[in-house]
Amino acid sequence: MIKYIGAVIGFAVRGVFGAFAGYLIGSLIDRLLSPETEGPKRRGFKDVFDQATQQSVSPGDFELNLLSLASIVIKADGTISQKELDYARQYFVRAYGKERANATFRTFNDVIKKREVSASRVCQYLNMRTRYEVRLQIIHFLFGIAQADGHVSEPEVKVMSEIAGYFRINLQDFESIKAMFFKSAESAYKILEIQKDATNDEVKKAFRTMAKKYHPDKLMDMDEAYRKGAEDKFRKVQEAYETIQKERGM
Template identity: 45%
Template sequence: MKGWGKWIGALIGFSVFNFFGGVLGFIIGSMFDARTSVEWDERFTGSTNYTGKQAYQRSSTGDFAASLLVLTAAVMKADGKVVKSELEYVKKFYIGQFGAEKTRIQMQALRDLLNEPIDVRSIGHSIRYQMQYHSRLQLLHYLFGIAQADGSISTTEVNEIRRISGYLGINSPDFDSIKAMFIRETGGDFKILEISTDANNDEIKSAYRKMAKKYHPDKVASLGDDVRKQAEEKFRMVQEAYENLKKARGFS
């Protein structure tokens, strides 16, 4: 039975609360496996050389559910402070997925993580090999949303998200595209469409079709309503960037 708890938890969570319910079940199941792991070693070796917390870290390495929570904490404390608006952003997102009671458990785990050192590199690599690319792009959008929750995105937050993005295997044009959706700057519409400022009209049209397909909300429809809403917002920004360039260039 060793190691089965997280999968049983994920199965129950998925059957009741969809994909993100499975994520929550995976976290809770991993905690169960951690305790069981310590008991297992004590039973068969007579001792254990690690604490329950260390056992949890050991058993949950590579678990996407725990990894998602860890990346949330990494971005929240990137600028050296954790503000209420960021906590509320995360809380609102999780309530939409899990409900109030299960979100309470998540938020407590998050508060604990905010006081711990975080190995973003190993977590990012773990998610990279467990998650499809379009879902990783949506994860990046979520992380930028956390950073923006207090009304502005600091350079340290951008750098932390950029670092995470690299570990997630997200290419630079995609990172710059999503960043441009949150931080408006000269040439931002071109960056959103991932083209240079000297692109011709046909290249702009082609880029729009490509980006509309890449960011279509249907790609993440299985991840729940809140994730889909974020995807719809990203899709809307792609459309807006295209309309801005059409107007500026005078083509239809």
């Protein structure tokens, strides 16, 4: 509204150029006064969270959107596993503390029991507000939920694959994280994103690349649970490399 008033006043004083200047100044004032563009301190955002996002998003919004994705995975196989619920709760307790986690889960219980969640909408919202490394960690978190009952089912893999697609995560990165939760002869190679016939030099290069990609330092500005997840991925990369080394006698 102020931008239009500025344009009118500017036109009256300096004509067309005054109108243009008045519009720009008024637009700036509108933005400063708008609740949607308030800075983190006015809205009570944590500085650590601002560092992890591309645009401002409140921790509460992030948590609820993350739990919305968790609810999709938990319901994917047609049952609601208490072990999977407990895993998600403990993850949030580690990340945000018991009191805040409990408050979030009161809303989450309503979501998981009564509402259908649009994965595409949630991911579209988070895509604009999180780095690629954070989205990789979300996929890792969702696989952790799926495995909490001792088995990652095909329906769970399917919905996580869809979520990864919405997150614009490339297929190799998704398969790498997936392989961390499935033990097979091929897992070590999938984790390093290489073929089994790769040369020893290619294996070493892949290890360096993946170690850099999943290094915990990339999420040092995130909460503890995210750092723990990053450390777990990094450890899986190291274990995969050591497995191939032993297999080949490198």
